Amino acid sequence: MAAQMNPSPFQRTANIILLWCCGWASHPAWAADTVIIGAEDDWAPYSYKSGPDAKGYSVDIVREAFKASGIEVRFISLPFARCMSEVDNGQLVGCFNAVRNSKSEKRYLWHRRPLVDSRSVIYSLASSAESGLQLKDLEGKTVGVTNGYEYGEDFDTNTKIIRDPSNQDELGFKKLLAGRFQYMVSFDKVANSLFATNKDFAGKFKTVGIAAEAKYYMVFSKKHPGSTKYLAAFDQGFDAIVKNGTHRAIEAKWP
Numbered sequence: 655m656a657a658q659m660n661p662s663p664f665q666r667t668a669n670i671i672l673l674w675c676c677g678w679a680s681h682p683a684w685a686a687d688t689v690i691i692g693a694e695d696d697w698a699p700y701s702y703k704s705g706p707d708a709k710g711y712s713v714d715i716v717r718e719a720f721k722a723s724g725i726e727v728r729f730i731s732l733p734f735a736r737c738m739s740e741v742d743n744g745q746l747v748g749c750f751n752a753v754r755n756s757k758s759e760k761r762y763l764w765h766r767r768p769l770v771d772s773r774s775v776i777y778s779l780a781s782s783a784e785s786g787l788q789l790k791d792l793e794g795k796t797v798g799v800t801n802g803y804e805y806g807e808d809f810d811t812n813t814k815i816i817r818d819p820s821n822q823d824e825l826g827f828k829k830l831l832a833g834r835f836q837y838m839v840s841f842d843k844v845a846n847s848l849f850a851t852n853k854d855f856a857g858k859f860k861t862v863g864i865a866a867e868a869k870y871y872m873v874f875s876k877k878h879p880g881s882t883k884y885l886a887a888f889d890q891g892f893d894a895i896v897k898n899g900t901h902r903a904i905e906a907k908w909p
Contacts, residue, residue: 689884691716691872692737692749693729696822698847699908700751700770700870703731711908712750712769715892716872718900722891725884733821735802744877747884751870753804756811758873763881765889767896768869774805776863777830777838777845787837787863789815798826798838805839806866824848831858839865
């Protein structure tokens with residue numbers, strides 16, 4: 655057998671470069687990337703601002719899904735209406751959490767799996783004798799809502815319901831407590847989080863009906879040049895964290 659010759663320093667360097675190039679080529683085109691995403695600042699436990707940071711169930715899902723595709727996320731916490739506006743005009747790649755309905759379907763690009771399954775609930779004062787209300791019972795009545803929020807197709811498109819918007823759910827419940835209107839629509843986990851952290855709300859409200867069941871997504875801008883790339887990366891990463899158990903672990907963290 656012929657003696658095996660050791661590679662020259664030049665050959666070793668060339669081999670290292672070749673291996674590095676092959677390794678890079680095997681990774682997605684979006685590897686070693688960073689994306690800036692808008693995160694709603696006042697929708698605990700799904701997405702809220704805590705000090706300088708974005709926190710919550712949806713925040714963790716978005717972070718880990720992008721991470722699984724090799725992308726680091728920087729979150730900007732801001733009010734939901736402004737967040738969506740900046741996606742509309744292409745300043746931000748994406749924002750969450752938004753309902754996919756007939757009003758929003760054509761305005762944005764959408765990923766496959768919903769981030770959140772939630773339900774919007776009709777609240778009144780604890781002294782109310784009402785129960786089992788439906789949307790038709792709200793027609794002609796003034797109902798507290800949060801500016802820019804979607805509560806489900808039927809509620810959002812019902813023009814007979816008179817809306818009194820506030821910038822935050824907390825402000826809406828304060829108006830309800832002050833008698834500014836008879837009903838407030840909020841999401842059950844969001845309201846429960848508020849009731850648990852605000853002592854002035856303890857025992858003051860009750861559920862009197864269900865407005866809608868809804869699925870929530872992160873919307874991707876049709877005007878931002880990187881949206882299509884990041885949407886594909888997010889879908890791929892979301893599938894990965896569902897398969898590897900990361901998604902289940904996040905659900906357990908935010909019951």
